[in-house]
Amino acid sequence: MRLSQENIAALNAGVERPGYDRAAQACGIVHFGIGAFHRAHQAVYTDDAMAAGDRDWGITGASLRSGDVADQMEPQDGLFTVSERGSGSPRTRLIGAVQRVIVAPRDPAAAVAALASNSTHIVSFTVTEKGYCRTPAGQLDLSLLEPELVKGATPSSIYGFLAAGLAHRRAAGLAGLTLVSCDNLAENGTVLSGLLNTYLDRVDPGLAAWFRRECACPSTMVDRIVPAVTDADRQQIAETIGMDDAAAVITEPFRQWVIEDRFAGPRPRWEVGGAQLVSDVRQHEAAKLRMLNGAHSALAYLGLAQGYDFVHQAIADPTLRPLIERLMRDEAGGSLGSDPGLDVDAYAAQLLARFANPALPHRLAQIAIDGSQKIPQRWLEPLAINLAAGRACPATLKALAAWMLHIRGDARPVDDPMAAQLAALWQSAGTNGIVTALFGEQGLFADRWTVSADSRALLQAEVDQRTAA
Ligand code: CS2
Numbered sequence: 091m092r093l094s095q096e097n098i099a100a101l102n103a104g105v106e107r108p109g110y111d112r113a114a115q116a117c118g119i120v121h122f123g124i125g126a127f128h129r130a131h132q133a134v135y136t137d138d139a140m141a142a143g144d145r146d147w148g149i150t151g152a153s154l155r156s157g158d159v160a161d162q163m164e165p166q167d168g169l170f171t172v173s174e175r176g177s178g179s180p181r182t183r184l185i186g187a188v189q190r191v192i193v194a195p196r197d198p199a200a201a202v203a204a205l206a207s208n209s210t211h212i213v214s215f216t217v218t219e220k221g222y223c224r225t226p227a228g229q230l231d232l233s234l235l236e237p238e239l240v241k242g243a244t245p246s247s248i249y250g251f252l253a254a255g256l257a258h259r260r261a262a263g264l265a266g267l268t269l270v271s272c273d274n275l276a277e278n279g280t281v282l283s284g285l286l287n288t289y290l291d292r293v294d295p296g297l298a299a300w301f302r303r304e305c306a307c308p309s310t311m312v313d314r315i316v317p318a319v320t321d322a323d324r325q326q327i328a329e330t331i332g333m334d335d336a337a338a339v340i341t342e343p344f345r346q347w348v349i350e351d352r353f354a355g356p357r358p359r360w361e362v363g364g365a366q367l368v369s370d371v372r373q374h375e376a377a378k379l380r381m382l383n384g385a386h387s388a389l390a391y392l393g394l395a396q397g398y399d400f401v402h403q404a405i406a407d408p409t410l411r412p413l414i415e416r417l418m419r420d421e422a423g424g425s426l427g428s429d430p431g432l433d434v435d436a437y438a439a440q441l442l443a444r445f446a447n448p449a450l451p452h453r454l455a456q457i458a459i460d461g462s463q464k465i466p467q468r469w470l471e472p473l474a475i476n477l478a479a480g481r482a483c484p485a486t487l488k489a490l491a492a493w494m495l496h497i498r499g500d501a502r503p504v505d506d507p508m509a510a511q512l513a514a515l516w517q518s519a520g521t522n523g524i525v526t527a528l529f530g531e532q533g534l535f536a537d538r539w540t541v542s543a544d545s546r547a548l549l550q551a552e553v554d555q556r557t558a559a
Pocket of ligand 1: 274312313314315316382383386387456457458464
């Protein structure tokens with residue numbers, strides 16, 4: 091038996107159910123990138139808000155790339171379960187917030203229609219760092235968007251779909267939208283707004299002005315560890331819930347969402363599920379990106395090089411753990427300024443405990459994906475801040491060296507949109523030139539991130555040591 095609206099009554103008794111009438115809800119949210127993270131995070135908060143009485147916040151999911159998620163969710167009427175694994179007893183909950191899933195490349199008109207619908211107020215995004223189509227220095231990379239910039243072309247990026255959807259809204263005299271980025275970028279709302287503005291200025295300057303006037307792009311900090319689900323997990327979930335769930339997600343009990351309180355129109359009361367609405371999220375974002383994600387990436391490249399598969403294994407290694415603690419507390423923590431807005435030691439201790447969770451095996455290889463898109467906000471920004479203040483960053487440099495060896499691609503395939511370019515750099519620059527080719531004054535990241543000559547020398551020593559080993 092497979093999970094569906096019709097089969098809800100047959101779920102095992104321990105599974106928590108949505109506390110509202112799903113069929114009575116209109117869709118108020120369009121979400122791009124309806125992967126496991128969204129299902130374990132924003133969809134849960136939205137479910138909480140509807141259970142508390144908020145109405146018409148159903149989610150229309152949109153996939154920008156493959157149809158896999160639609161194939162998992164459409165036969166299940168959008169339903170899926172979220173299982174929490176930690177030290178306490180496992181908890182499984184049925185989430186009803188997602189009403190349907192559109193595969194945007196297959197049915198672009200349906201995605202545009204969802205954006206143009208009168209009931210839609212919010213568009214949210216978990217399209218990963220590369221979904222924003224930026225150059226290494228963070229500008230909109232128009233070369234990636236050429237095909238859709240031609241007049242009348244079918245949209246393919248978030249920008250193309252938003253441009254089409256917003257144009258319909260403007261023409262129909264509808265209200266603007268709140269665009270909520272839930273990706274791990276520093277000041278993600280400001281970044282999205284700036285990039286979309288550049289795009290709209292290029293295709294329709296009148297629409298760009300309308301967007302600036304009528305829409306809002308709050309920044310948000312999102313946090314929940316959500317490893318990719320395996321076949322063995324699905325098997326175990328089927329036993330727990332009493333039927334198959336092809337869209338099931340597994341996560342930790344912890345979740346956090348800090349949202350800049352700046353909306354263009356109505357929103358669900360996500361605070362009912364514990365979200366924090368604040369006037370400025372920048373410190374929360376910086377702390378999370380540099381301490382959690384920065385440590386994650388360091389564990390990924392250093393841990394894989396030492397032969398580990400999972401985060402909980404790597405963090406237990408007696409040589410890695412002190413390095414990660416130093417990266418989190420002193421280097422990431424130190425970059426947050428004299429008033430970091432949180433207790434750095436307590437936050438680091440909480441993160442270490444989350445990483446050590448043996449009930450939630452989290453693959454290092456999953457975190458190692460797309461490093462070129464992740465390291466600027468996780469490592470390069472805190473590194474620049476620390477170096478400018480004269481603070482050494484040995485742990486960050488060790489992690490950076492491990493990433494550099496990773497992208498050489500000798501040990502395992504490199505899953506990164508810049509993989510070919512990075513491999514070509516290694517080819518042409520070689521071991522003695524790669525540090526300069528990446529981080530020197532003319533390096534790949536140079537428009538925004540250069541690493542001082544002293545630190546480049548330290549980095550070179552690390553690379554030499556790793557290449558010799
Ligand atoms: C991880 C994140 O894969 C990665 O890059 O660092 O997905 C991380 O698990 C989440 O941001 C936690 O909130």
